[in-house]
Amino acid sequence: MAGRVDLDGNPINPMTICMIGAGGFIGSHLCEKLMSETQHTVLAVDVYSDKIKHLLEPTSLPWNGRIQFHRINIKNDSRLEGLIKMADLTVNLAAICTPADYNTRPLDTIYSNFIDALPVVKYCSENGKRLIHFSTCEVYGKTIGAFLPEDSPLRQDPAYFLLSEDASPCIFGPIEKQRWSYACAKQLIERLIYAEGAENGLEFTIVRPFNWIGPRMDFIPGIDGPSEGVPRVLACFSNNLLRHEPLKLVDGGHSQRTFIYIKDAIEAVSLMIENPARANGHIFNVGNPNNEVTVKQLAEMMTQVYSKVSGETPLETPTVDVSSKEFYGEGYDDSDKRIPDMTIINRQLGWNPKTSLWDLLESTLTYQHRTYAEAVKQAMSKTTTN
Numbered sequence: 122m123a124g125r126v127d128l129d130g131n132p133i134n135p136m137t138i139c140m141i142g143a144g145g146f147i148g149s150h151l152c153e154k155l156m157s158e159t160q161h162t163v164l165a166v167d168v169y170s171d172k173i174k175h176l177l178e179p180t181s182l183p184w185n186g187r188i189q190f191h192r193i194n195i196k197n198d199s200r201l202e203g204l205i206k207m208a209d210l211t212v213n214l215a216a217i218c219t220p221a222d223y224n225t226r227p228l229d230t231i232y233s234n235f236i237d238a239l240p241v242v243k244y245c246s247e248n249g250k251r252l253i254h255f256s257t258c259e260v261y262g263k264t265i266g267a268f269l270p271e272d273s274p275l276r277q278d279p280a281y282f283l284l285s286e287d288a289s290p291c292i293f294g295p296i297e298k299q300r301w302s303y304a305c306a307k308q309l310i311e312r313l314i315y316a317e318g319a320e321n322g323l324e325f326t327i328v329r330p331f332n333w334i335g336p337r338m339d340f341i342p343g344i345d346g347p348s349e350g351v352p353r354v355l356a357c358f359s360n361n362l363l364r365h366e367p368l369k370l371v372d373g374g375h376s377q378r379t380f381i382y383i384k385d386a387i388e389a390v391s392l393m394i395e396n397p398a399r400a401n402g403h404i405f406n407v408g409n410p411n412n413e414v415t416v417k418q419l420a421e422m423m424t425q426v427y428s429k430v431s432g433e434t435p436l437e438t439p440t441v442d443v444s445s446k447e448f449y450g451e452g453y454d455d456s457d458k459r460i461p462d463m464t465i466i467n468r469q470l471g472w473n474p475k476t477s478l479w480d481l482l483e484s485t486l487t488y489q490h491r492t493y494a495e496a497v498k499q500a501m502s503k504t505t506t507n
C-alpha cells in the first residue's frame with residue numbers, strides 16, 4: 122500500500138469519500154476494495170448495511186476507523202450536506218434500479234433517480250466538492266439498428282449498434298411504455314450534472330455501468346428479500362437454479378447484453394477515484410464488449426455452470442418462455458442490444474476488463490450455491506410439509 126501512485130506517477134494522498142448507496146451491490150464491492158487496498162476513509166451512507174457488515178465489525182479489522190456507517194435516507198435527512206462537506210469526493214450510487222420496478226413503480230423510480238439525486242448534486246456544486254455519479258447504460262435506450270429491417274446488412278455495421286458516450290443518441294419508447302422512466306430520469310440527472318459542470322464548474326464524472334454482475338447482487342426472493350420480489354436477471358436465474366425450477370425467459374430471451382464481472386468494473390471506478398485529472402468532466406461506459414450473449418444464452422450458460430458447481434443434474438427442460446406482460450406487467454419495453462464503446466475509458470484511464478463470462482459465472486454461482494443452497498432447501502421443505 123505504501124508509495125501508491127496515480128497513472129501519472131504522482132503520489133496518491135488519502136482522501137475522505139462520502140459514498141451514498143454504499144450498502145448495495147456495487148457499494149459493497151467498492152468499500153471492500155477501498156478498505157483492503159487503499160488508505161482512504163469512507164463515510165458509508167445507506168438505509169441498509171447487511172452487505173457491508175463484514176467490513177464494519179469486529180473492531181479488530183485492520184481498517185477499523187476508516188469506514189463509518191451512517192443510516193440515512195437521502196430523501197429527507199439534513200445530515201447529508203454535512204457529510205458531503207466533510208468529504209473530498211462524493212460517490213452517488215443510491216437508486217431504485219431493478220427493471221421490475223420501472224413500469225410498476227414509475228413515480229418512485231423517477232423520484233429516486235432524479236429528485237433524490239438533486240440535493241447531492243447541489244451540495245457538491247455549492248461546496249466545491251467532486252462528484253462521481255452512477256448513471257446507467259440504459260440512457261442509450263434502443264440502438265439505431267433496432268429500427269432497420271431484420272435482414273438489413275447495416276445491422277452488422279458497428280455505427281448502428283455500438284454505444285458511444287459522445288456520439289450515440291438516447292432512444293426511448295413512448296411515454297406509456299413506463300419502462301423508460303428509469304432511463305429518462307437518469308438521463309435528465311446526467312444533463313443536470315453536465316450543466317453544473319459547464320455553468321458552475323462542478324468537477325464530475327458520470328459512470329454508465331453495462332450489466333455488472335457478481336456475488337451479493339440483489340437478493341434471493343423469500344430468503345434475503347421479499348418472496349414476491351423480482352430481482353435483476355442474474356438473481357432471478359440463480360433463484361430458479363437453487364429451487365431446481367426452469368429459468369423464465371422473458372419474450373424468448375432474445376435481448377443481447379454484455380456482462381462484466383463486478384471486480385473488473387470496480388477496478389475502473391477506483392482508477393476514476395484516484396485519477397481526478399483524467400476522470401473529471403467525462404462520462405464513462407464501463408462494460409465488457411467481449412462478453413456479449415442473448416439472455417437465452419446466459420440462461421443456458423448459467424444452467425451448465427450451476428450443474429458443475431453444485432453437482433446437480435440440470436432439468437430436462439431448463440428454460441420456459443413467459444411474456445413480458447405476464448412477467449413485468451403493463452408498460453414494459455426493452456433495449457435490444459448493448460455493446461459499450463470502450464475508446465474513451467481506454468484513452469483516459471488505460472482500463473480494460475479481463476474476466477470471461479464463463480469465469481465470472483463460475484465464481485458468482487459458486488458464491489450463490491455456498492451462500493443460499495441450504496436456506497433454499499429448508500424453505501422449500503417447510504412449504505411442502507405445511
Ligand SMILES: NC(=O)c1ccc[n+]([C@@H]2O[C@H](COP(=O)([O-])OP(=O)(O)OC[C@H]3O[C@@H](n4cnc5c(N)ncnc54)[C@H](O)[C@@H]3O)[C@@H](O)[C@H]2O)c1
Pocket residue numbers: 141142143144145146147148166167168169193194195196213214215216217218233237255256257258259329330331332333334339
Ligand atoms: N449493477 C449494475 O449493473 C448497474 C447497471 C446500471 C446502473 N447501475 C447504477 O449503479 C448504482 C448502484 O447499483 P447497484 O447495482 O449497487 O444497486 P443496489 O440496489 O444494490 O444499491 C443501491 C443502494 O442504494 C441505496 N439507496 C436507495 N435509495 C436510497 C435513499 N433514498 N437513501 C439512502 N440509500 C438509498 C439502497 O438501499 C441500496 O443499498 C445505481 O445508481 C444504479 O442505477 C448499476
